[in-house]
Structure formats: structure tokens, C-alpha cells
Amino acid sequence: MTKIAIIGIGDDGLQAVSPAVGERIEQAQVLLGSERALDLLPDSVAGKRVQIGSDLAELADQVRNIGDQSAVVLVLGDPMFYGLARYITDEFGKDRFEVIPHVSSMQLAFARVMESWDEAYLTNLANHSLGSVIEKVRIAERVGLFTTDTVGPDQVAQALLDKQIDYFDAYVCENLGARNERVTRGSLADIAGQSFEPLNVMILVRQRQLPDRPREAVGRRLFGNPDEVFFQSRPKYGLLTSAEVRSMALAQMDIWRDSIVWDVGAGTGSVSVEAAQLATDGAVYAIEMDPEDHQLIKANAQRFNVENVIPIQGKAPEAWEALPDPDCVFVAGGGREVCRIAEAAYPRLRDGGRMVINLASIDNLTELRQALRAHTDNVQVWMLNISRGTDQLDRLTFDALKPSFLVATTK
Incomplete structure (x- = not known):
């Protein structure tokens, strides 16, 4: 089977290509290209002209219809640099094509x-x-x-x-x-x-010798930023997921660059913001029913310059009905409500996805673990006892944080 040539051309048409490339174009039975590319050819080029657009599925059909005819696909500039060549060769295999580049507009x-x-x-x-x-x-x-x-x-x-x-x-x-x-x-x-x-x-x-303007000092860490750099409401000050627990939870969530993340009961959005810094090409849905916390999520996302945090005001599970299925879910809270939310979220989790639950009390830990083990044997549990060092009267002492429990599972 004759190979299809994917040829790059410029606005000067055939005048700037080599004689061999020009001959290849002139002898082709089928010429595929955008309207602009085909208009660069003189009327003396007799091949059948097939205009292609942005619909890649239609383009694939047009390539299939070539059959055994000699064909050329005309692309402006370098076909391999944000051109069609990559899609076509991935779709049909590299052995069927050859690429002849032109100078790209870049x-x-x-x-x-x-x-x-x-x-x-x-x-x-x-x-x-x-x-x-x-x-x-x-x-x-x-x-x-x-x-x-x-x-x-x-x-x-x-x-x-x-x-x-x-x-x-x-x-x-x-x-x-x-x-x-x-x-x-x-x-x-x-x-x-x-x-x-x-x-x-x-x-x-x-510009030479000019430093960049770094973002505000907050948010320079991808995760584990100090608790005090997040906006918090006075009545709930200190109730956000602590930096140490947050770091471990985010690590266990296995967030990828393009992950879809749900943060259920997001509070002030500390987990949402740091998840967004990891999922730079994804989206983080911060689900929170408290109106004041809903506004704080927006403020913290703006403070950290993350644009992929999407605050959702409402009560789970009703609030997530219209959301895309998640790759990662984080749930925080206390009481039996956490068990109910985790069980409702699990069916929506994509295959291979991770769910991490942060419990503030041991009371419902067994119930939650048993509920998750009804779906999968892959349930991990941690008890976190953390103390922060502090200087007191020139002596090192430790302030203990409240014990916390993390439960993680993979679907």
C-alpha cells in the first residue's frame, strides 16, 4: 500500500517546497487539507480535493475512503507541531504515513x-x-x-x-x-x-535582570501549608483539617494532575485548595452547606490563586447529584452522618478511585470500617496522635493536637 504523505506547506504554496515534494503533490490522486491549504495550490494540480475541518471523526472517515489511491494531506506549517499528523498516525499507525515538515509559524x-x-x-x-x-x-x-x-x-x-x-x-x-x-x-x-x-x-x-513577582508567600507549598494562612471564621477558628492530617490525607487520595476531586463538608476549603494545587488540569468540587464557610472557600481559593476550586453550597448527597464522577473523595466530620455520606459517595467513585475519610472521634470508626468492607477488603485505618513543639520559658515543650482517625479505601 502506498504511503500517505502528510506535507507541511506555507502561504507561498508550492514555490517554497522542494521539487520532489512538489512532484508528490502534483501527482497525488487525492489531496486532503483545510480550505486555506487547498487554496494555495494552483489549478494545474489535478488531484481530487477533499476539504477537512476540525471534526476528527470525519477526518478519520475521509482517510479511510482513500483506499489504495495515492494521497497527500496538506497541513500549514509543521504537521507534527500542534498539527494533524499526531492524531492521524495514532489513529491508523505510523507505518502508513510519512511526514514532510515545513517551517512552522512558531x-x-x-x-x-x-x-x-x-x-x-x-x-x-x-x-x-x-x-x-x-x-x-x-x-x-x-x-x-x-x-x-x-x-x-x-x-x-x-x-x-x-x-x-x-x-x-x-x-x-x-x-x-x-x-x-x-x-x-x-x-x-x-x-x-x-x-x-x-x-x-x-x-x-x-526582561533582563528583572525578578519575577512571586505569588504571595502563602501557597508556596503544594500541600501542608500552615493552618494560620487560611481564612477561618472566628466561631470555628482552629477547626479546619490540620496541616499534618491534611498532608497525609492528600497523599492517600492519590491525586493526579487531571483528577476530579470531591471535598465533602469542605469547611473553609483548606483541603480543596491544596487538592487544586495538585490537580492543576482537573477540578475540585468543594461541597459545603454553611453559607459563611461557602464564602470562605471562595476567599481561600482566591488567596492561593487557584481557579479550579468550584464551591458548591448544599447538603450531601443531594448537592453532588449533577457533578461529574470523582477520582478522589475526601470526607471530614463526626457522628453517623459521615458513615452515611461515605456510603453514598462510594458508588459514584470511579474504578480505581480513592476515598479518604477524616473522623474526629473513635465512636463511629468501627461502623464506618464495616460499611466500607461490605464493598471492598481494601480499607486502611490510621490513628494520628500529633504534638507540635513549642518554646516555653526557654524550654522545648509539646502541644498535643486532638487525636484524629483517617480511613482510606480504593474502589
Whole structure:
């Protein structure tokens, strides 16, 4: 079977490809590509033209319909750099294709601004949320961004300024390789006030000898932050899950980067916030029925600059009926209510997911353990007795925290 060529081209069409590549395109019986890519071919290219769009399932059908005909898939720029080649080769196997790259618009952009892209942070905002990208931009030296119709350079610049990240020079490279190509340079404040063509690449270059503006000192740890850095209500001050217990609970939850997490009875949101710092591409649903604590969850999420905490005001289990099934669940509290909530949450837990329950009293520990063992033999229990060292009259003493119990299970 003749291999299908995935060929990268630029706005200058066949003029910039090698004779061998040009001949491959001219002799192909089927030519697949976006409307813009196909329009770059002269009328003398006689192959059947098949326009492809963003529907990957439809694209797969179009590739299957090629059969034994000689075919070329035309992609603007480098097909392997945020192009279609990865999807097609994953779908049909690498043996059926060959990839012939062209200069990508990202390469062109860095060349236009005469900056090296060695070790630059490169990404596409079509595939990643702006919030997660900004945190990576914060510590980068150079950045290359494919923006989108909905998140343009002006919005990126303003989002950076909102996070006090103002130490980059910015370039916006529009319509690269075309006759109406334009490169705009300015501060982030300059870029935030302008509009640009949808076909653009944004380059950020850190200004020399300027330090970054780190986030407020709180939240520098991914988990186990001191209790006092969280906003707490005065009547309930000190009732949040302590840093030591919180650290062990989060470790036992096995949170991945893209995990869906439920924090049931979230209180002030200390577990929710730190879970969100671990699940950077996921979401943490902080379920709390107390209106004052519901507001504190929002305040703590803002203080720690995490945007993936979603406060849900309501009583479990009714409050989670419309939520996506979780990979990880944390439940905290006392009394038989905790047993009821844990039993209700277990069926919603995804296969392989982890649930961790923090009990403040031993009274319901046996009941909870037996309830979970009805579903699985994999139930672990810890009793945590923790004392914090303190200086008193030039002597080291220890203040004991209330004993706490953790129960963990895997579905």
C-alpha cells in the first residue's frame, strides 16, 4: 500500500517546497487539507480535493475512503507541531504515513523577533486553559503561544497583568508568511489594549535582570501549608483539617494532575485548595452547606490563586447529584452522618478511585470500617496522635493536637 504523505506547506504554496515534494503533490490522486491549504495550490494540480475541518471523526472517515489511491494531506506549517499528523498516525499507525515538515509559524515568529526558542515554553491555548498556562509563563524566560479566536493576545496580556506578571516584552506576529504579515512589539499593557488578526503567534521575552513577582508567600507549598494562612471564621477558628492530617490525607487520595476531586463538608476549603494545587488540569468540587464557610472557600481559593476550586453550597448527597464522577473523595466530620455520606459517595467513585475519610472521634470508626468492607477488603485505618513543639520559658515543650482517625479505601 502506498504511503500517505502528510506535507507541511506555507502561504507561498508550492514555490517554497522542494521539487520532489512538489512532484508528490502534483501527482497525488487525492489531496486532503483545510480550505486555506487547498487554496494555495494552483489549478494545474489535478488531484481530487477533499476539504477537512476540525471534526476528527470525519477526518478519520475521509482517510479511510482513500483506499489504495495515492494521497497527500496538506497541513500549514509543521504537521507534527500542534498539527494533524499526531492524531492521524495514532489513529491508523505510523507505518502508513510519512511526514514532510515545513517551517512552522512558531519558528517563523521566533525568527521574526530574532529570539532563540531553545528551552522556550511553547503551547497552544486551544488545548490548555489560560489559568494553567499563566502559572508556567510566570517562571519562563521565553514563551511562544498559539492563541485562539476566543483567547487572543490582548486577553493573555491582561490576564498576566492581573497576576502581577508584568516583566515580559511581548510580540504579536500576525499572518506570518502572507503579504499582510505584521509584527507588533510592546509592553503587556500595550498589547492588552489592542486587537489582532485571529492568525497570530504571541511571543513573550522576559526582561533582563528583572525578578519575577512571586505569588504571595502563602501557597508556596503544594500541600501542608500552615493552618494560620487560611481564612477561618472566628466561631470555628482552629477547626479546619490540620496541616499534618491534611498532608497525609492528600497523599492517600492519590491525586493526579487531571483528577476530579470531591471535598465533602469542605469547611473553609483548606483541603480543596491544596487538592487544586495538585490537580492543576482537573477540578475540585468543594461541597459545603454553611453559607459563611461557602464564602470562605471562595476567599481561600482566591488567596492561593487557584481557579479550579468550584464551591458548591448544599447538603450531601443531594448537592453532588449533577457533578461529574470523582477520582478522589475526601470526607471530614463526626457522628453517623459521615458513615452515611461515605456510603453514598462510594458508588459514584470511579474504578480505581480513592476515598479518604477524616473522623474526629473513635465512636463511629468501627461502623464506618464495616460499611466500607461490605464493598471492598481494601480499607486502611490510621490513628494520628500529633504534638507540635513549642518554646516555653526557654524550654522545648509539646502541644498535643486532638487525636484524629483517617480511613482510606480504593474502589
